[in-house]
Structure formats: structure tokens, C-alpha cells
Amino acid sequence: MSFIYQRSSALFQEAKKYIPGGVNSPVRAFNAVGGDPVFVERAKGAYLQTEDGHQIIDYIASWGPMILGHAFEPVVEAVIKATEKGTSYGMPTAIETEIAKLAVSMAPNVDQIRMVNSGTEACMSAVRLARGYTGRDKIIKFAGCYHGHSDSFLIQAGSGAVTFGSPNSPGVTQGTAKDTLLADYNNLEQVADIFKQNKGEIACVIIEPIAGNMGCVLPKEGFLEGIRSLCDEHEALFIFDEVMTGFRLARGGAQEITGVKADIVTYGKVIGGGLPVGAFAAKQEIMNHLAPLGPVYQAGTLSGNPLAMSAGLAMLTYLNNNPSVYDNLAAKTEYLHKGIDTVLSEKGMDYKINRIGSMMSVHFTDQEVVDFASAATGNNEWFKKYFHGLLDHGIYLPPSAFESYFLNDALSYEDLDKTIEASREVVAGW
Numbered sequence: 001m002s003f004i005y006q007r008s009s010a011l012f013q014e015a016k017k018y019i020p021g022g023v024n025s026p027v028r029a030f031n032a033v034g035g036d037p038v039f040v041e042r043a044k045g046a047y048l049q050t051e052d053g054h055q056i057i058d059y060i061a062s063w064g065p066m067i068l069g070h071a072f073e074p075v076v077e078a079v080i081k082a083t084e085k086g087t088s089y090g091m092p093t094a095i096e097t098e099i100a101k102l103a104v105s106m107a108p109n110v111d112q113i114r115m116v117n118s119g120t121e122a123c124m125s126a127v128r129l130a131r132g133y134t135g136r137d138k139i140i141k142f143a144g145c146y147h148g149h150s151d152s153f154l155i156q157a158g159s160g161a162v163t164f165g166s167p168n169s170p171g172v173t174q175g176t177a178k179d180t181l182l183a184d185y186n187n188l189e190q191v192a193d194i195f196k197q198n199k200g201e202i203a204c205v206i207i208e209p210i211a212g213n214m215g216c217v218l219p220k221e222g223f224l225e226g227i228r229s230l231c232d233e234h235e236a237l238f239i240f241d242e243v244m245t246g247f248r249l250a251r252g253g254a255q256e257i258t259g260v261k262a263d264i265v266t267y268g269k270v271i272g273g274g275l276p277v278g279a280f281a282a283k284q285e286i287m288n289h290l291a292p293l294g295p296v297y298q299a300g301t302l303s304g305n306p307l308a309m310s311a312g313l314a315m316l317t318y319l320n321n322n323p324s325v326y327d328n329l330a331a332k333t334e335y336l337h338k339g340i341d342t343v344l345s346e347k348g349m350d351y352k353i354n355r356i357g358s359m360m361s362v363h364f365t366d367q368e369v370v371d372f373a374s375a376a377t378g379n380n381e382w383f384k385k386y387f388h389g390l391l392d393h394g395i396y397l398p399p400s401a402f403e404s405y406f407l408n409d410a411l412s413y414e415d416l417d418k419t420i421e422a423s424r425e426v427v428a429g430w
């Protein structure tokens with residue numbers, strides 16, 4: 001079987017005339033896997049309907065937000081209802097407090113939350129808040145972690161930045177770059193060394209507590225706990241970037257799963273129910289430093305937009321009332337993991353599969369994938385063949401090895417079996 005994407009290719013050619021590279025976010029362009037991207041016409045549940053009329057199984061869920069599947073009824077209804085009342089006011093609304101109250105009741109260790117429009121904004125604002133709070137400039141980040149495209153983070157960044165070979169983007173000034181100090185994921189000694197060499201200068205450590213932008217990479221036991229202690233010892237703040245993991249891995253995200261407390265937590269994706277939302281949250285004592293209460297300025301014309309808040313509220317309400325979703329998702333992800341594991345091991349291939357909750361990634365390498373360097377040992381030719389092979393069978397995986405799969409609750413075991421069988425057929429000929 002081979003799906004044809006003629007209309008997608010034509011649409012891509014047209015798009016390239018008016019949009020740089022034909023896309024509004026680089027990873028969509030398929031540069032890492034070759035070929036033309038698939039254009040989507042609509043989506044429902046676990047399936048994307050392509051512009052060529054094919055129904056394909058979706059494993060990216062809009063890069064995470066669509067945890068309950070596409071066009072989830074309660075979210076769609078909430079957005080329609082909100083739209084009928086008006087699309088933006090630039091004035092406070094009751095729904096902003098409603099979603100804030102619910103979000104802080106689900107997330108551990110935070111009292112208040114501020115809504116923004118993207119994960120990038122959330123992380124950028126969280127770091128500014130940490131700098132304003134501590135009166136220090138330097139931050140520590142980890143190679144292969146992606147915190148959006150704000151200047152301070154485009155230093156050895158993961159996701160599209162590394163996929164496109166510019167983890168350190170031109171346009172980021174030396175002045176900005178010098179304040180971002182780098183460590184390897186899962187290397188606590190390096191973090192301790194950086195603290196030692198920059199005594200009294202580190203404002204914060206920002207991390208994906210469970211990483212999803214170099215594939216899915218899990219923290220080793222003691223790693224996050226060790227950073228927590230270092231931050232306490234040096235009076236620096238610990239920022240968990242939970243843009244991917246927040247409300248996805250558990251009601252309380254990675255903080256709940258790891259048991260490690262962050263000082264500031266950033267959110268995105270699921271919290272917006274598929275609309276453009278980001279957020280950052282902390283204890284009141286830290287949040288009091290934000291304008292209009294404190295001197296750290298942060299703002300947004302469309303922040304707390306009523307459509308976005310309605311979508312987010314419907315999504316969080318469902319997840320809060322149906323915690324079994326998380327167990328179901330974890331069971332489905334484990335099933336897929338085991339199925340692909342069997343196929344690849346029977347074939348005698350070098351591979352590693354990392355998984356937690358509803359996130360996983362397949363790495364074509366013989367090394368344990370624990371940081372960016374080990375993720376980069378993956379055989380990209382195999383990755384491309386695997387990606388296109390599955391796409392030919394109507395299965396859409398993330399089009400880069402430096403991304404995670406995101407499973408959604410609408411996926412059936414039949415969909416998972418189809419994916420496993422397709423994997424078997426794809427690698428059979430290798």
C-alpha cells in the first residue's frame with residue numbers, strides 16, 4: 001500500500017511562494033526526513049484527514065495538545081459558545097480566574113498562574129521573573145532541551161533547532177548567549193561545577209524534567225533531586241519547563257511523577273486545548289514580583305483570550321474529572337512500545353525505545369539514549385526509511401528523530417495493532 005500526496009505537494013509548492021519554506025514552524029517542512037509535507041484538511045479523534053483525502057493515524061497530536069484526540073466535543077462546544085459572545089476584549093473575564101483556579105489545583109506546589117500565548121512566551125517570561133526575583137543574570141540550560149525560540153534558549157537547543165542544524169541560531173547576540181550556561185542532560189556533576197564556577201551569579205536552572213525535544217529522554221534517578229539541592233544551596237530558582245509534560249503525563253505533570261518540586265513551572269500545549277496558550281506558575285511570593293504588583297514586566301494583548309481559555313478550561317476539566325485517561329494512555333503507549341520492540345528485536349536491529357506515560361521515541365542506535373549526544377548517535381537514514389515507510393501505510397510519526405511521539409486517548413488498540421503490523425512490513429525488507 002502507498003498513500004499518494006499529490007495535492008499536498010501542490011499546496012506546498014504554492015505555500016513556498018508566500019511563506020518562508022512553505023511552513024509557519026520549521027519542523028513541519030520534512031527537511032529532516034525528505035519529501036514534501038502532508039497537508040491536513042481536518043482531523044477527528046485519532047485521525048488526520050489529508051488534503052488528498054486519506055485518513056491517517058496521528059502520533060503527534062499537534063505536538064502534544066490533542067491528548068483527548070482531535071475535535072474533542074466538549075472543547076469544540078466550549079469554543080463555539082465563547083465565539084458567539086465575542087472573540088477578544090482586552091479586559092478581564094471570569095473564565096480567566098476559573099481556569100487559573102483549576103490549573104493551580106491540579107498542579108502541585110504553585111499558588112498562581114499567568115496566561116500567555118505560547119510555550120516560548122511562558123519560558124521567556126519565567127526566566128525574566130527568575131532574573132528579576134534573584135537579581136542575577138546567568139541561567140543554566142541543558143543541551144538538547146528546547147524551551148521555545150526566545151534568544152536565551154537557542155543555545156544547543158533541541159527540536160527543530162537541532163533538526164535544522166542550527167542549535168545556536170544566528171541572530172542571537174553574544175551578549176545574550178554568554179548568560180546561558182550549558183550542561184549535558186543527566187550530568188549532575190557538570191551542573192555542580194557550573195554553580196561552583198559562577199558563585200552567586202546563577203538566577204535559575206531551566207530544564208525539561210522529562211525531555212521530549214531530543215526524542216523522549218528520562219531523567220536518571222537522583223538527577224532532578226540533585227539539581228533541586230544545588231538550587232537550594234546556591235539560592236537559585238529551579239524552573240520546570242512542563243510545556244510538553246504538564247497535564248499530559250499526569251494531572252500534576254512531571255512534578256507529580258518525579259516528586260521533585262520546582263520554583264516556577266511553565267505550561268503550554270494541553271492547557272490550551274489546541275488553541276495558542278502558554279502559562280507560567282509559581283508560589284505567590286515569587287509571582288508577587290510580576291507587574292502590576294511588582295517590577296518584572298510581562299504583558300499580552302491577547303493573553304487570557306476567551307476562546308483559548310474556554311478550550312483550555314474544557315480540556316482541563318475533563319482531565320481533572322477523568323484521571324483514568326492517564327492510565328489508559330500509559331497502557332496504550334506501553335502496548336505500542338512492546339509491539340514495536342518485538343518487531344525490531346526480531347529483525348535484530350540496533351534500537352532503543354524510551355517511554356513514559358503517553359510519550360515515547362524510537363532511536364536507531366545501540367546506545368542508551370540519556371542525553372543529546374547519545375540521541376545524536378541515532379541512524380538518521382533508518383529513521384527516514386522508517387518514517388516514510390509508516391507514512392506509506394497511513395501512519396504519521398514526528399518527522400524528526402529529535403521529537404517525541406504523543407499518544408492521544410482516541411487511539412484504539414486496532415490503531416496500535418495496525419501501527420505495529422505496518423512496522424513489521426516496513427522493516428521486513430531491510
Ligand SMILES: Cc1ncc(COP(=O)(O)O)c(C=O)c1O
Nearest residue numbers: 118119120146147148243244268
Ligand atoms: C518543552 C517545550 N518548551 C517550550 C516550547 C515552546 O512552545 P511553543 O512552540 O508553543 O512556543 C516547546 C514546544 O515548542 C516545548 O516542547
Ligand SMILES: N[C@H](C=O)CCC(=O)O
Nearest residue numbers: 025026027063159160213
Ligand atoms: N518540538 C516542538 C514542540 O514541541 C515541535 C513543534 C514546533 O516547533 O513546531
